[in-house]
Amino acid sequence: MPWTLARRAARLNPSTIREILKVTERPGIISLAGGLPAAETFPVAAMAEATARVLRDNPREALQYAASEGYGPLREWVATELATQGLSVDAAQVLITTGSQQGLDLVGKVLVDPGSRVAVESPTYLGALQAFAPFECDFTAIEGDEEGPLPEALEAARGARFMYLLPNFQNPSGRCPSAQRRAQLAEKAVAIGLPIVEDNPYGDLWFDAPPPAPLSAQLGIGENGGAIYLGSFSKVLAPGLRLGYVVAPKTLYPKLLQAKQAADLHTPGFNQRVVHEVIKNGFLNEHVPTIRARYKAQRDAMQAALLRHLHGIGCRWNAPVGGMFFWVELPAALDATALLDRAVEAGVAYVPGAPFFAAPEPRHANTLRLSFVTVPPAQIEQGIAALGRVFAQALG
Amino acid sequence: MPWTLARRAARLNPSTIREILKVTERPGIISLAGGLPAAETFPVAAMAEATARVLRDNPREALQYAASEGYGPLREWVATELATQGLSVDAAQVLITTGSQQGLDLVGKVLVDPGSRVAVESPTYLGALQAFAPFECDFTAIEGDEEGPLPEALEAARGARFMYLLPNFQNPSGRCPSAQRRAQLAEKAVAIGLPIVEDNPYGDLWFDAPPPAPLSAQLGIGENGGAIYLGSFSKVLAPGLRLGYVVAPKTLYPKLLQAKQAADLHTPGFNQRVVHEVIKNGFLNEHVPTIRARYKAQRDAMQAALLRHLHGIGCRWNAPVGGMFFWVELPAALDATALLDRAVEAGVAYVPGAPFFAAPEPRHANTLRLSFVTVPPAQIEQGIAALGRVFAQALG
CATH class of the missing domain: 3.40.640.10 (Type I PLP-dependent aspartate aminotransferase-like (Major domain))
Known part of the structure; x- marks a missing residue:
């Protein structure tokens, strides 16, 4: 049948991140890719109480x-x-x-x-x-x-x-x-x-x-x-x-x-x-500090792991003072998009930096984003160590 | 500041129905306007059980x-x-x-x-x-x-x-x-x-x-x-x-x-x-028949009320065999949009038909939509009776 796409449909593209997330759902992959909050922080008990109250007190309006x-x-x-x-x-x-x-x-x-x-x-x-x-x-x-x-x-x-x-x-x-x-x-x-x-x-x-x-x-x-x-x-x-x-x-x-x-x-x-x-x-006044403390510890774990495994091979990064992400520059010879498959084979995933640029240039090819909030410190260490091996090997 | 609207913003317009719904939220108004399902049909107990189960068994995934x-x-x-x-x-x-x-x-x-x-x-x-x-x-x-x-x-x-x-x-x-x-x-x-x-x-x-x-x-x-x-x-x-x-x-x-x-x-x-x-x-196999039975009774109540109060003054309508709405044609001299204010004063609301036409013409001015599912039979009778008085008075 003659479906005709709108011109704007050419500007719709698969989400790189969502495609990578599918890969990272494979068991055994340490995902530093998605911007997924730590599920341990979800206030499940408070949610359960609140849903029960809403459905008891105002079900029809809700x-x-x-x-x-x-x-x-x-x-x-x-x-x-x-x-x-x-x-x-x-x-x-x-x-x-x-x-x-x-x-x-x-x-x-x-x-x-x-x-x-x-x-x-x-x-x-x-x-x-x-x-x-x-x-x-x-x-x-x-x-x-x-x-x-x-x-x-x-x-x-x-x-x-x-x-x-x-x-x-x-x-x-x-x-x-x-x-x-x-x-x-x-x-x-x-x-x-x-x-x-x-x-x-x-x-x-x-x-x-x-x-x-x-x-x-x-x-x-x-x-x-x-x-x-x-x-x-x-x-x-x-x-x-x-x-x-x-x-x-x-x-x-x-x-x-x-x-x-x-x-x-x-x-x-x-x-x-x-x-x-x-x-x-005022629930968030009690809750958000627990998220901050967790994420700060995970930021520290990733910072330590990056120093251990990526510093020596010429990678650079900022140390974020909040949020969820490290932004890493690999040595100029490395292409983060090209190396992603090898990283996944080694059991760890990240998001290459290029898709974050409105007009990606060759000089952006060596960038990547790492989330430090999704997995706990031990897996952060393990994942960054694996990345260090992949990048070191790629450098020859 | 110089915000510039996209050209398409000129094609965004307030929803007639949502604006009318605001009026009908006033206490005492019998609303035959909105396409609101009867809140009595919402499966509150099943929802409460299901939310509790989801938050117990799969909270993090959910x-x-x-x-x-x-x-x-x-x-x-x-x-x-x-x-x-x-x-x-x-x-x-x-x-x-x-x-x-x-x-x-x-x-x-x-x-x-x-x-x-x-x-x-x-x-x-x-x-x-x-x-x-x-x-x-x-x-x-x-x-x-x-x-x-x-x-x-x-x-x-x-x-x-x-x-x-x-x-x-x-x-x-x-x-x-x-x-x-x-x-x-x-x-x-x-x-x-x-x-x-x-x-x-x-x-x-x-x-x-x-x-x-x-x-x-x-x-x-x-x-x-x-x-x-x-x-x-x-x-x-x-x-x-x-x-x-x-x-x-x-x-x-x-x-x-x-x-x-x-x-x-x-x-x-x-x-x-x-x-x-x-x-x-299979919950819906049990649940949906109860909605059908309720709505059928309300359809019957509105059909009876329309016959009592609108038939004699020259209104015409279809009798729906499902769904939620009657579509009414008033005598050609009446304008449903113009009469809405008087209807609301009389305590009842409907949606004029004109906004449902891609290109409304004068011949559509005497149409309106009535929902028979939102309020129970006694209010349907009361609302249609009020409409009958408003329309009869407008006919002089």
Whole structure:
């Protein structure tokens, strides 16, 4: 039959990470690939109590069609929580989404035309590239350093529909701009009239000190401010609930809401009520520190393993102060994509760095991303040791 | 700040129904407006048991990131269930979606270009118009009769990317084409090379006899067949779970899957596992007949009320043999949109018919949709009586 694909379908591609994840589901593979939170941190008992309560006290409301904006008390909770981070918004500006990935899709749908430009970090979150690309934008990659994008490099983004930024413990690079860098970035964005889409899935996962206030706090969201802010419950509770949110200027909110209605009517009300029931009395204040402590220990384990097994063969990396990822540069002669099969044969998986670049270049071929949160320290050591052997062998 | 909207944002509009629903949430309003299943039918006890079991036996898997395709056993269940309806597909062709609304969004994203044509029934499901319109298609409305679209009228759809059809107890008209009509439609679709997107949220809600086999069964889905089929758990379990599915030809499946990854990574695994736990041992065989019996009694109550209060003033309607809706034609002098405020003042709400037409014309102004499933018989009688008074008064 004569199905005709939309032109944008050419910009849809298999997710490299999701394809790699299939490989890593094979028993015996130590996966440092996926951005999978440690399942041990999922608050199963609290979830079980909350679901039982929701289904006892408000089953019909939880299981019926619900408002596209999201569950009112959860939207209020988000607004209150953001205020503690210095970001002042009304609950009416909060749109609950089916994971923050959906927030990216809605932003793309409402703001991106074919041939328009979207500025991104270099490297940037792969899922954002995948969300925006089908709307047929051209990406402008903004150069940066170990701290984040360079303020003067934002000049290249002039005229873009927006710049997508993930300032806190970025996926994949782990970097986290200082307050000063953020102020410079915000100033430059205002100067050139560049709206910012700020994604913050990892901000709560800091190890020694919380990250500086979001860029959105400086740019303002408000009535018609220069920022959209995205958050998620995936990393502080559990990703299988698919619960995130978008906070938008009041002038933009109605279009995002209409896009949400068209996309899936509303995010499951059951999930929203259960999560609100879990968190409403300060649960996260007790819970998130346990995640931080675990991840910090695993960060330390990976740092030690990298020093033991990859330092001597000329690899370089940053030591992240939060989040989930190490970003590694292999010796220039090595190609992380080409070596992945050998690593998997050796029982360990990672994600090559190239897909995280809007326009991958040969100079990106030796990069890769390692998650330190998915497997415990003993397996981290074992996995990095295996990688060390694979890379050493490849170097001859 | 200079946010620039994408051109497609002009094709995003507030959902008439969702706006009306806000009005109808006011206490004391009898809502015949929304397509809300009767909350009394939600299987709360089974849900509570299933969630407890999932969180006891597989909490980590249920709460972790999961496959974009959906939960394997649920996909198998769908394929097996469709086989009983004469539709033979592999589980590998089933994509679990966040409600079937998301299926429509994904279909639009993958198949609809700006300026391309999408054929729809007249009237058609409003949510489908809202899902497809942002991809900037032109709609071609296919004329029909009380049974459904006219096979010869499909000629007008020649060259369209696809025709969207909701054959079983259509929303909003309630109509249900016979097996003969379906065969004629399928034959004509094949003759003119017109792919079909078949939506079936209401097929299980039959009162006296099940509807004929889906059009997709005649067209075939298979490797590269002429149909995509959408289903939902919203009407047989509960809509607040947001669980639906798309079944696509194998050649199209990868693009829909990639669009799904970009849209929300995956549908909540927690919800998928809970629903599978509820239904895996034949629960729906016991449960759905109780919904049918309830809705049939409410259909009868509305039919009786319409005869009592609207027949005498020149209204006409079909008597649906399944589903959730009556479609009413008022005397030509009345405008259902204009009269809605007066109806709400009188304590009853409905949805005017005009938004269900791709290109509303003055001749559609006297149509409206009534849901008979949301409120019990006594309120149905009370609501229709109030409508009768409002319309009689408007006629002078």
